[in-house]
Amino acid sequence: MRDGETPSFVRQDLVSERSAPVKTTGFVGFLRVRLFNSVTNILVTIVCALLLWVLLVPTVKFLLIDAVWSGADRSACLAENAGHVVGACWPFVHAKFGQFVYGFYPEPERWRVNLTFMLAAVLLLPLLIPKLPAKGLNASLFFIALPIVAFFLLYGGGLDGFAVSWISALLTGFNASIGEVGRKLVLAGDAVAVIGPFLWLAGKLIVGISTAISWVLTPLVWLHISIQSSGRPVWIDLLLTTAIISALIFMLGGGARAGWRPLLASLTTFVGIGLLIAVMGLDRGGLPVVDTRLWGGLLITLVVSVTGIVASMPIGIGLALGRRSTIPLVRTFSIAFIEFWRGVPLITVLFFATYMLPLFVPTGFTIDGLVRALIGISLFAGAYQAEVIRGGLMAIPRGQTEAASAVGLTWWKTTALIVLPQALRHVIPGIVNSFIGLFKDTSLVSIVALFDLLGSMRASFSDPLWATPSSLFTGFALTGTIYFVFCFGMSRYSLFVEHRLNAHQRN
Structure with missing residues (x-):
């Protein structure tokens, strides 16, 4: 203020105290900021609280408060014997727990x-x-x-041989199937008038090829017969396989100039296989055979889901890379494979794998029913994974591959070390979402006579000893809880992996 000027305003009273700041931390702060910070949120919170009350209170009452916890048969879970409204019948779960986990094992x-x-x-x-x-x-x-x-x-x-015997049997059976197809074409050519000569010529050509293959396979067949006629076919075959594979690894790896580490790794692996065969007694028949038709319950659910999840990843990666390939044949095959398997429901795939897959295998070669379902589910899940992974591949900038090419990396190294790690990191939510869906879809195997967890639970309802009004709901509550625990665990672990891999983006 300049000299001689009078102030225009001078406060005579003290400024009143400001109100305390609104608490935004702790439980009260959480309620104020997240649930009751506006009229709309207040209404939504009240509606959600009412829904939880309507849903949770009856559920807790059924599962815990009104539940029956002990009993020898269905009479313990009847209202007239319990003296009150009966909720969950947990003695039923206790009595059938072995069936839920193991099936008829x-x-x-x-x-x-x-x-x-x-x-x-x-x-x-x-x-x-x-x-x-x-x-x-x-x-x-x-x-x-x-x-x-x-x-x-x-x-x-147990084992009656090892790799040499298996390869010999597989090639011999496949060659026999080729010869049988050729002979059928020859017979068809004799019976058909118009295109008969073409069928006859094709059949003769196939028979000739089969005969030539049989001559080529003669040393392998002789070696297989010699191994089987020995006193210890498993160990002789294992030693022969060890020598052949280790020698190939040593020579293809550059010999002594490249170091002895690959050879030692190969020999160590086969030594471990030998110890496993000896410990489990596989050379002496092994454990008693339990047919897969007796498997069931949680065992089938885990076998099918884990196999499908593990097998679908490499299938999906291969198809995704194939669909982006510059080779027309590879790209066309990948697109056709993906669109075919995504265009049919899983039930159709299971029926196809169970009843039609045996028609495409060599004569005398049988495929177990569970293995057929595993093959169908793996191919089905792999087609879906391919599109998820392809989305991650498309998110990688082109400059990444150009930079890798500039430093001299091959396509394989660029894909394995640079492109795929980044692509998979981008699509972790989609991959885990497919895993969760596959885990729940394992319940569909019951239509091909495989009793998974849900199928074993439904089969237990036919026992008249535990036929009560609440047994059905108790069984579904148990299976639903098991499915939720596995799916929720996969979901939370995927979030942990996401946060860990994306930590550099938060800094």
Whole structure:
């Protein structure tokens, strides 16, 4: 203010105190900011609270308050015997729990299922914890060794040979099928008037090719016969396979100049296979065989879902890369495969895999019913995964591949080290969403006589010993809870992986 000027305004009273700031932290702050910060949110909160009250209170009352917890038969879960309105019949679950988990798997052999579950958990948990070391070894044991061990634990049986015998039998059977097709064409050519000569010529050509293949396979067949006639076919075949594969790895890897590590790794792997054969007694017949028709319950659900999830990923990656390929034949095949499998429902796929797949295999070669369903589900899920992964591939800027080419990386290294890791990181929600959908869709295998968790639960309702009005709802509540736990676990772990992989974007 300048000299000589009078102030235009001078406050005579003290300024009144300001009101305390609105609390935005803690429980009260959460309620004020998230639930009651506007008229609309207040109305939505009240409606949601009423819905929760209407849904949760009867559910808790049915599952816990009015539930029956002990009893020997259906009489314990009847209202006239309990003296009140009966909710969940948990004695029914206790009595049928073995059927829910194992299906009709023989009770004396159920330790094999428990051991398989334990091995899977022991190998999976370290794989899910990022900070633990030896991820490569852990992944090899989980994705390669565990399926083989689980097969011989769950199904049983032993080995009558190894790779040489298996390859010889497979090629011989396939060649026999080719010869049979040729002979049928020759007979058809003799019976048909118009195109008969063409069919006859084609049949003769196929028979000739089959005969030539049989001459080429003669040394392999002789070797197979020699192995089977020996006293220890499994061990002789294993030693022969070890020598052949290790020698190929050593020579193709550059010999002694490239180092001895690949050869030692190969020999160590086969030594581990030999120890596994000896421990499980696979050379002496192995464990008693349990047919897959006796499997059921949670066992079938986990086998089908885990196999479908693991097998669908490489199928989806291959199809996604094939659909973006510059080779017309590869691109056309990938597009046709994806559109075909996405254009038919899963029920049709299961029927096709169960009843038509055996028509396309060599003569004398049979495929188990469970394996047929696994093949169909894996191909079906792989087609859906291909489109999810293709979306991630399209999100990668073209400059990434151009930069990789500029530094001299091949297409394979560029795809494996640069493109795919980034693409998969972008589509983690879509991939896990497909996994969750596949896990729930395993209930459809019941239409091809495979009793999964839901199918075993529905089959238990036919027992008159536990036929009560509440048994049905109790069984569905249990299976729904199990499905929710697995699906919610996959969802939360995917969020953890997303946050961890995208940590650099938040800084």
